[in-house]
Amino acid sequence: MARAVRRPVWKRRWVRVLCVCLVLWGALCHFVVRRQALLWLDENMVGTARVPVAVIWPWMEAQAFGVSVRAPNHELSATRATVSVNPFGLFGDRPVRRVHLYKLEAVLKEGEGFDLFKEESKEQQVSARAEANLDPPWMPAIFFTDPVVRVREQSGAESDRLSAESAELHRHGDREYRLTMRNGMLRTVPFEKLSADLVPRAGHLLVDRLKLHAFDGLLEGFLDIGPGAESAINGKLTARSIELEALGRCYGFAYAEELDGRVEGEVVFRGRTLSARHLEGKGRFKLEDGNFVSPVSMEVVLLLKLPVSRPSVFRSGEVVVSFGGGRLYVERATAHGSSFDLEGQGIITFDGHVDLEVTHSLTAVSVTGTLAEPKATILPVHHVTRPFERMFREDLPK
């Protein structure tokens, strides 16, 4: 009896079925991945994007991240975004690390209506806030992320308003995270390093040991950011050794090349939102052993024909300010020159308009216009009205 010929493995029926299944499984994974890479936007501007970093094979799962944006009815105040990071590739029932971004906020300076999603929008300030609770919270959270928000300006050129060369969020303690960002831009503040301890607690994001290395100095303090869209914020920041020249160069102050010295001070603040217009607070700052000159001070000095030895118009000064409703109230400002002192009080709006009253001995000068182009006039009856003004202030409603 002839012996049955043993067929090779690749000709067996079950092996063929297995191979076909494997190919179908791979193709299906590819299909899923390609579908996930799309961005869906419905009529309410609710969008979802899931982007794989590499091709996903059933036995070799790759990194992937997803972004979902929700902007119901184009309401920017209600815009939310979630960034999901999955080291295992697929989204589904697998544990995913999420960083919830909320309070995406855009401000148009030039008065036109705008749309975050319109490329032709004019100059925009965009801020994003990251709620630091990871989901699930027990994940060993050491991952790399790059929270860059790109905004197209009118010219079409891209600019980073909230960016960093590198950003890391490390788990630190049971319920605490440590954020470190290097070489970036926070709104309009360029920084070398930003570090903070993030403590999510009862819906609040508590930011402790905040250290912002900027302007060759350090801003440090703490914040409490409340939950929800209209979240409250309060905190305290201390400025240590902020270089006046670096500030002047960054923001294009007049006489920037003549500024010198280091600014120290502190500010306490609170607000309904992170927008500067909704913040109110009070601060004290002083400059010692430096050089300070500005168009406002020069206008006053020239009007009063005071002896000036530029570049050091003022060697030191102190200012007490409070702010709220888009206005900076200069409550008391003193500037000490080599041969004269000035005192000032008044209002500076956040768009740069000034209404100040500067006194030198018994002479008072009213300064109006803008910070860049101030106009100074002498107030002739100031030495008569000032005592009355102080007397009446106590009876007037604040």
Added chain:
Amino acid sequence: MSSVTRLALICGLCLVACTRGYRDPEDSAALEREIEDENVATRVRLALGQDPVTAPYAGISVTCSGRVVTLQGNVDRTAVRHRAVEIARASAGVLEVRDLIVASP
């Protein structure tokens, strides 16, 4: 010009000056105190959130008025309540602690 008219004129000028919206440091002192109170509460929240005993009890609410901190909420152990009060007392800027925490196992 009579003396009454002069006085009225001066008073008018004073009123105009006063209504320009300028502020003296005393004007914003109340605002500063309110914000300092909020900041004191934040410091206590931070300390509670970073302490291993009190960190799991996110339900302990912290308010502050006149640098007097009030702690409220429910915890399941008396030790947690005592620890929360101890932490609040040790926080910077706290004058007094009002303990309204209920410890019920």
